Amino acid sequence: MNESRPDAVKGKDVTGIAVCFFCHDGKGNFLIQKRGMQVRTHAGTWDVGGGAIEYGELIEDALRREVQEEYGTEPLSHTLLGHREYVHATSGHRIMFDHLVLVDPTRVSIGEPDKVEEIRWSTLDDIPHPHFPQLDTAIAQWRDVLTSINAHA
Numbered sequence: 001m002n003e004s005r006p007d008a009v010k011g012k013d014v015t016g017i018a019v020c021f022f023c024h025d026g027k028g029n030f031l032i033q034k035r036g037m038q039v040r041t042h043a044g045t046w047d048v049g050g051g052a053i054e055y056g057e058l059i060e061d062a063l064r065r066e067v068q069e070e071y072g073t074e075p076l077s078h079t080l081l082g083h084r085e086y087v088h089a090t091s092g093h094r095i096m097f098d099h100l101v102l103v104d105p106t107r108v109s110i111g112e113p114d115k116v117e118e119i120r121w122s123t124l125d126d127i128p129h130p131h132f133p134q135l136d137t138a139i140a141q142w143r144d145v146l147t148s149i150n151a152h153a
Contacts, residue, residue, distance in 0.1 A: 019063045020050035020096045020138065021078075023071065025105045028149050029121040031071065033110075035132065036117040041090060044117075047132035050096065059097050067101060070116065072109040076102040081142045086134055098138060100145060 023031040030048065037043045051066035053059060059080075067075050081098040088094075110116050122128070124139055124146055139146065 016092060016094045017053045018050055018094060018096050019053060019059060019066055019099060020048060020084075021063060021067060021075075021099045021101045022048050022081075022138075022142070022146060023067065023075075023101045023103045023108075024149050025121065026102055026149070028123060029105075030124060030127075030146075030149075031103065031105075031108060032120060032122050032127055033070070033116045034118040034128075036113070036115050039115050042132050045130045045132040045135075046128050047135050048138070053097075063097075063099055063101070067103070068111070070111050071103065071119070072111040073103050073107040076104060078102070081145060084134075084138060084141055086137070088133070096134075096138075098142060100142075100149075 025031075032046050032048060035043050035045050035047060049066060049070045051062070051069070053062040057065075060078075063078060064075060067073065078099050078101045081100055084096045084098060086094055086096075105121065108119065110119055124143070127135070
């Protein structure tokens with residue numbers, strides 16, 4: 001964190017930097033998760049995976065670690081889509097590095113049951129509500145690339 005502010009909260013007092021991942025099966029289906037009741041914000045909403053990049057950690061290493069932690073599997077391949085940024089009154093300031101990640105659907109499981117209540121496969125148009133506040137923004141930003149997965153299914 002910030003050595004001069006050891007009490008600083010990521011995203012609130014300092015900018016939070018994270019990876020976000022649209023895991024897919026190569027057939028047009030995306031892995032989504034329902035946030036558990038014990039998470040800090042937006043419990044019970046549906047989202048894709050993501051997590052903080054630790055100090056000194058490379059983005060690609062954070063991506064691999066987070067996919068393993070959340071879904072118990074390794075990425076088969078991944079592509080950086082780009083970044084997005086948002087500032088929110090309660091969630092704070094975040095910079096997200098969004099990725100498209102191919103995973104083996106037979107190897108996926110809930111890796112963090114204290115943070116994730118449920119996982120399921122869904123098309124982009126069938127993600128249940130309520131959505132995590134930034135999910136629709138991310139889908140809109142990357143829709144062309146994400147829907148190209150559906151075109152090859």
